[in-house]
Amino acid sequence: MSQYKVVHCNINGKNVEKAVDVRASLTDMLRNEYHLTSVKKGCEVGECGACNVLIDGEAFNSCIYLAVWAEGKHIRTLEGLAEPDGRLSDIQQAFIEETAIQCGFCTPGFIMTAVEILEANKLYTDDELRKLLSGHLCRCTGYENIFRAVKKTMYNRLGKPIDF
Amino acid sequence: MYDIKALYEAESIEHAVSLRLEHPDAQIIAGGSDVLVQIREGRRAGKELISIYMLDEMRGVSLDDDENIRIGSLTSFSHITRDPIIQKYINVLGEAVDMVGSPQIRNIGTIGGNTCNGVTSADSASTLHAWEAIVELTGKNGVRRMPIKDFYIKAGTVDIRADEGEIQTAILIPKSSYENTYGHYIKYGMRNAMEIASLGCSVNVRLSDDKKTVDRCRIAYGVAGPVPMRAPSAEAVANGENVSETLIDEFALAVLNDINPRNSWRASRDFRLHIAVQMAKRCLLESIKKAGGVIQ
Numbered sequence: 414m415s416q417y418k419v420v421h422c423n424i425n426g427k428n429v430e431k432a433v434d435v436r437a438s439l440t441d442m443l444r445n446e447y448h449l450t451s452v453k454k455g456c457e458v459g460e461c462g463a464c465n466v467l468i469d470g471e472a473f474n475s476c477i478y479l480a481v482w483a484e485g486k487h488i489r490t491l492e493g494l495a496e497p498d499g500r501l502s503d504i505q506q507a508f509i510e511e512t513a514i515q516c517g518f519c520t521p522g523f524i525m526t527a528v529e530i531l532e533a534n535k536l537y538t539d540d541e542l543r544k545l546l547s548g549h550l551c552r553c554t555g556y557e558n559i560f561r562a563v564k565k566t567m568y569n570r571l572g573k574p575i576d577f
Numbered sequence: 578m579y580d581i582k583a584l585y586e587a588e589s590i591e592h593a594v595s596l597r598l599e600h601p602d603a604q605i606i607a608g609g610s611d612v613l614v615q616i617r618e619g620r621r622a623g624k625e626l627i628s629i630y631m632l633d634e635m636r637g638v639s640l641d642d643d644e645n646i647r648i649g650s651l652t653s654f655s656h657i658t659r660d661p662i663i664q665k666y667i668n669v670l671g672e673a674v675d676m677v678g679s680p681q682i683r684n685i686g687t688i689g690g691n692t693c694n695g696v697t698s699a700d701s702a703s704t705l706h707a708w709e710a711i712v713e714l715t716g717k718n719g720v721r722r723m724p725i726k727d728f729y730i731k732a733g734t735v736d737i738r739a740d741e742g743e744i745q746t747a748i749l750i751p752k753s754s755y756e757n758t759y760g761h762y763i764k765y766g767m768r769n770a771m772e773i774a775s776l777g778c779s780v781n782v783r784l785s786d787d788k789k790t791v792d793r794c795r796i797a798y799g800v801a802g803p804v805p806m807r808a809p810s811a812e813a814v815a816n817g818e819n820v821s822e823t824l825i826d827e828f829a830l831a832v833l834n835d836i837n838p839r840n841s842w843r844a845s846r847d848f849r850l851h852i853a854v855q856m857a858k859r860c861l862l863e864s865i866k867k868a869g870g871v872i873q
């Protein structure tokens with residue numbers, strides 16, 4: 414017997430509501446009900462970060478988060494980053510410029526963690542940045558370019574000259 | 578989709594207690610970072626769940642009337658690390674839980690889940706043992722409190738009376754435990770992120786006013802036995818003694834009288850015994866430094 418619950422939340426700035434199967438993960442809800450397919454299904458046990466989204470400003474692996482817990486929350490996914498006219502956000506642009514993307518599977522998750530990092534408006538050290546990015550696996554890039562893209566955007570936003 | 582038989586969402590602590598009494602076979606889910614993974618693995622598949630995750634009244638750190646630190650059981654690791662009360666009085670707890678899994682896991686994982694799972698490797702557990710935390714449970718007969726040492730019954734089993742509707746509502750650090758006390762935690766693992774401890778060691782000290790004598794020293798381990806444990810003979814060696822290098826060495830060797838690690842794929846018993854001594858040494862040294870002591 415399926416059990417459903419209406420979940421009201423704000424996704425990428427829009428108030429929405431839908432009846433959701435209580436057995437759904439937040440990944441299931443975002444992909445299947447709202448077609449936000451930047452939210453990837455990787456390991457589905459909280460280890461790889463491919464499903465990462467921001468909930469009330471903090472990064473969560475949506476694969477180990479019940480969809481019904483989204484009630485009343487503000488959720489942001491990669492789809493909410495670009496301007497309405499399609500212009501990319503600075504962090505997305507930096508990923509392209511630094512060749513921080515190969516297959517792209519890990520990219521949305523990484524970028525949403527980067528958004529949380531950047532919104533702290535702090536100048537993190539390299540070690541701190543590496544620790545903050547450590548909840549994501551990338552099987553392609555070797556991480557160095559991802560690290561550079563985030564670091565560069567952090568320096569740019571704080572108006573500081575960058576030295577790699 | 579998770580294989581869940583039914584989900585009951587608690588709307589208050591009292592409601593959670595009554596849901597437990599109504600559904601005796603249901604299991605509590607807090608942040609779900611253990612429970613949901615075990616459902617995926619099949620170990621907990623097909624069960625009824627009572628979710629307490631939405632109970633904001635169980636979140637946050639505060640000081641009670643007697644200045645004991647009160648940590649709501651649903652407080653996430655990242656919120657503990659960032660909390661000013663934690664940073665001021667028991668910074669080592671914030672540092673210890675900042676070594677859990679990854680940033681995303683630290684946003685979802687709760688200190689309640691980290692203790693109720695009864696797991697010896699839990700990164701908060703050795704520090705909570707070393708600071709003699711008090712566990713608060715709320716059930717149909719009201720509130721029950723006990724020292725964390727008594728909360729752990731055996732590996733994976735803690736003293737929560739489901740038949741009395743109990744849930745863990747807070748963890749307390751008494752003022753007498755944290756006053757003038759400084760500590761250090763070391764997690765030994767193969768890598769820095771996404772790693773369960775091969776061994777965890779947490780030490781804290783309170784020095785005399787002139788900083789020359791160890792007034793009180795406490796040490797606890799994770800993964801040195803089936804549940805987190807103190808090392809009483811090591812503590813006895815250090816208590817009341819003058820701060821010195823020899824004392825630190827004697828203290829560290831004495832842990833071998835207390836701990837009983839096992840062989841596992843993560844590390845052998847012998848290796849764990851070896852690093853236990855080194856970790857005790859480094860943790861005590863660091864704690865003494867933080868307390869303003871100087872090694873003679």
Ligand SMILES: Cc1cc2nc3c(=O)[nH]c(=O)nc-3n(C[C@H](O)[C@H](O)[C@H](O)COP(=O)(O)OP(=O)(O)OC[C@H]3O[C@@H](n4cnc5c(N)ncnc54)[C@H](O)[C@@H]3O)c2cc1C
Pocket residue numbers: 458459460604605606607608609610611612613614629650651676677678679682685686687688689690691692693694698699700701737743744745746771772773774
């Ligand atoms: C990828 C990954 C990496 C991890 N790395 C680490 C690590 O490095 N170190 C570490 O210590 N842990 C780690 N964990 C384990 C987990 O994140 C922690 O144990 C966490 O503290 C569990 O908290 P939770 O709220 O998510 O618990 P849940 O999964 O909700 O619950 C855990 C258990 O406690 C019970 N429970 C929870 N809260 C209560 C309560 N208030 N009252 C009564 N019963 C309760 C539940 O019934 C269940 O049995 C990791 C997990 C994942 C998925």
Ligand code: FES
Pocket residue numbers: 453454455456457458459460461462463464465474475476477
């Ligand atoms: S898919 Fe969620 S962490 Fe891997």
Ligand code: FES
Pocket residue numbers: 513514515516517518519520550551552553554
């Ligand atoms: S770009 Fe392929 S996994 Fe990261």
